[in-house]
Amino acid sequence: MLLRNRNISLLIFELETLWSKVLTYVMLVIFISSTLSYYNSSILFDTCELCVISLRFTEIWNAFTSSTVIYTVFLVAITAVSWSNAIDRKLAKNILSLPISRKVFFASKIISIVIPPYLTYIASHLFSQIYLDNFINFHSILITVLLTALYTLYVVSLTTLIFLIVKNSIATVLLTISILFLPLAGSVPPEFKYALASNCYRAALDYVHYSYCASAFNNPLLVRKYLRKANLALSELHTSLIIFTSVTLISLIVSYIYFKKIDLD
Amino acid sequence: MNYIIIAEDLFKKFGSIIALNKFNAVFPRGICGLIGPNGSGKTTFINILAGLVKPDSGKVEVLGLDSTENSLLIREKVGFLLEEMYYPSNLTVEKYLKYVARLKRTSFKEIKEISREIGLLEYFDRKIKTLSAGMYKMLGLTQALAGNPELVVLDEPVSNLDPLRRIRLLDFIVKISKEKDTSFLISSHVLPELEEICEWIVLIHKGKRIDSGTLSDLYLKYSTEFYEVMADNVHVLYDYIREHNLGEVVEVTKSKVKVRIKNYSEFNKMLASISDKVKIFYIRPVGGLKEVFKNAVEKSKY
Numbered sequence: 001m002l003l004r005n006r007n008i009s010l011l012i013f014e015l016e017t018l019w020s021k022v023l024t025y026v027m028l029v030i031f032i033s034s035t036l037s038y039y040n041s042s043i044l045f046d047t048c049e050l051c052v053i054s055l056r057f058t059e060i061w062n063a064f065t066s067s068t069v070i071y072t073v074f075l076v077a078i079t080a081v082s083w084s085n086a087i088d089r090k091l092a093k094n095i096l097s098l099p100i101s102r103k104v105f106f107a108s109k110i111i112s113i114v115i116p117p118y119l120t121y122i123a124s125h126l127f128s129q130i131y132l133d134n135f136i137n138f139h140s141i142l143i144t145v146l147l148t149a150l151y152t153l154y155v156v157s158l159t160t161l162i163f164l165i166v167k168n169s170i171a172t173v174l175l176t177i178s179i180l181f182l183p184l185a186g187s188v189p190p191e192f193k194y195a196l197a198s199n200c201y202r203a204a205l206d207y208v209h210y211s212y213c214a215s216a217f218n219n220p221l222l223v224r225k226y227l228r229k230a231n232l233a234l235s236e237l238h239t240s241l242i243i244f245t246s247v248t249l250i251s252l253i254v255s256y257i258y259f260k261k262i263d264l265d
Numbered sequence: 266m267n268y269i270i271i272a273e274d275l276f277k278k279f280g281s282i283i284a285l286n287k288f289n290a291v292f293p294r295g296i297c298g299l300i301g302p303n304g305s306g307k308t309t310f311i312n313i314l315a316g317l318v319k320p321d322s323g324k325v326e327v328l329g330l331d332s333t334e335n336s337l338l339i340r341e342k343v344g345f346l347l348e349e350m351y352y353p354s355n356l357t358v359e360k361y362l363k364y365v366a367r368l369k370r371t372s373f374k375e376i377k378e379i380s381r382e383i384g385l386l387e388y389f390d391r392k393i394k395t396l397s398a399g400m401y402k403m404l405g406l407t408q409a410l411a412g413n414p415e416l417v418v419l420d421e422p423v424s425n426l427d428p429l430r431r432i433r434l435l436d437f438i439v440k441i442s443k444e445k446d447t448s449f450l451i452s453s454h455v456l457p458e459l460e461e462i463c464e465w466i467v468l469i470h471k472g473k474r475i476d477s478g479t480l481s482d483l484y485l486k487y488s489t490e491f492y493e494v495m496a497d498n499v500h501v502l503y504d505y506i507r508e509h510n511l512g513e514v515v516e517v518t519k520s521k522v523k524v525r526i527k528n529y530s531e532f533n534k535m536l537a538s539i540s541d542k543v544k545i546f547y548i549r550p551v552g553g554l555k556e557v558f559k560n561a562v563e564k565s566k567y
Contacts, residue, residue, distance in 0.1 A: 009367040017353040024567075089351040097315050097345040098368045101337050264317040265279065265309065 007104050019081050027034045030178045034070045038063035039128040056135045057209040065198035071121055072155055076176045079113050079159035084169040102260050118152045139208045151197050154244045157251035164258045173232035200240035206233035267294055269416055269448050274323035277309050283307035286472035296442055298463035299452040312422045315345050315528030344409035346421040353560050354394035369412040376411050382437055396475040398425040411417040416448045423455050429529040436461050464475055468561050475565045486528050487560040494522045495546040502543050
């Protein structure tokens with residue numbers, strides 16, 4: 001029944017076309033190995049329970065920050081390849097000669113790029129957190145799952161926009177990676193750091209961590225101290241979220257308008 | 266006349282290159298041909314029909330629907346085989362066509378039947394990347410014909426095909442056109458094949474329509490005085506031409522008579538009157554459509 005739906009069929013077609021067996025294996029190996037190596041399976045012996053939790057939060061942040069680099073490069077490359085197949089190699093022309101609207105094609109293309117890497121990446125992190133670290137914190141899981149979804153869309157939409165303007169896959173990869181990692185350069189203003197995934201993950205995990213700490217103490221001074229830190233992290237998280245959401249939305253809208261008007265000759 | 270495609274003042278420019286320059290043309294139901302050299306604007310016109318390219322000005326109606334406003338609806342009713350098509354190379358032919366069936370909301374059984382008729386069925390378990398250029402074309406053709414479309418637009422359908430497949434394909438087009446009342450618009454520069462099946466021809470050059478009409482109209486207008494007649498009994502034909510002084514017989518071969526004639530219509534009419542004695546397969550100018558096109562281009566310059 002579901003397969004008879006034209007949009008679902010197109011999405012499955014796009015998934016099967018892009019994600020060949022080899023590419024899927026490569027993705028699994030890269031993501032799993034890059035994620036597992038950052039988690040520590042050893043049992044932490046510390047008298048202070050809060051210190052152990054703090055270490056676990058730092059570990060999760062470390063794992064996300066480090067693996068995000070590989071994740072970002074992979075996403076940029078796969079998005080550029082997918083759009084290159086569609087536009088340069090005329091797969092879009094073929095599909096759009098069938099009764100498929102550009103809106104449906106655009107949406108299925110974006111979803112087919114986003115879903116497999118996102119699910120693999122987030123699953124490997126959650127597996128590591130739960131089975132290797134033996135650390136289950138519902139808030140940190142929820143916040144990293146949502147943040148990764150937003151970051152994935154952010155990278156894919158920005159790459160799509162750049163590809164549609166540049167129309168060259170290699171130039172797109174180089175340009176997008178330069179833009180995404182620009183905030184890491186020393187000479188850029190400090191405000192640019194809000195556009196970094198690592199900063200966003202840190203702010204989110206700090207917020208969860210400090211909120212947890214604040215609830216764990218009875219001492220009003222300590223509670224106030226941790227709440228202040230949590231609020232600071234929350235305001236940083238807000239700024240990052242606004243940047244990621246607005247860039248994602250603008251990129252998606254502009255890309256779609258551009259794709260709708262483009263001549264597929 | 267009932268027209269399936271009406272193009273009015275179509276203008277399209279790519280950078281500094283004018284692809285279509287106030288192109289006006291009509292295509293009636295049946296099998297129509299769009300003839301022109303490379304770069305004359307044929308593919309741009311077909312891309313506009315499919316809604317893949319938007320014209321800078323002018324409009325085109327396909328089956329009574331505006332191509333820019335109702336492009337999706339047009340693609341529901343029209344099958345397209347475009348000149349350059351890319352298929353996912355890692356899929357098998359069967360798997361790809363199963364997707365086509367779902368996307369065109371038609372049965373896979375129907376697609377299998379079309380594939381059998383055009384000789385693609387035996388390649389069903391092959392990966393698309395292993396197909397030859399000819400079979401690649403057949404795959405596109407199966408896709409275009411799937412879903413019982415009212416109109417099928419084929420851009421260079423016979424290029425890359427061996428002679429046997431060309432004949433098989435053209436026979437299939439004629440059969441489908443008659444059996445299912447499907448109209449065809451075929452763009453090609455392989456003229457002899459078009460000559461055999463097209464009922465209406467549009468000549469295009471440098472983005473403009475030079476002329477259009479039925480084959481006999483165009484022969485009458487642009488051909489030279491030399492014609493060749495293919496018949497089952499050339500001797501009876503030869504005697505008849507000489508007896509009635511229809512023209513000067515220049516050459517006689519096993520199946521053809523080459524004649525220099527004065528009046529094409531009269532010649533045509535006279536030959537029709539002896540259909541009980543001789544079976545005439547065709548009467549066409551020496552050089553065929555190629556000659557017609559050449560003369561039409563020459564004439565359009567003045």
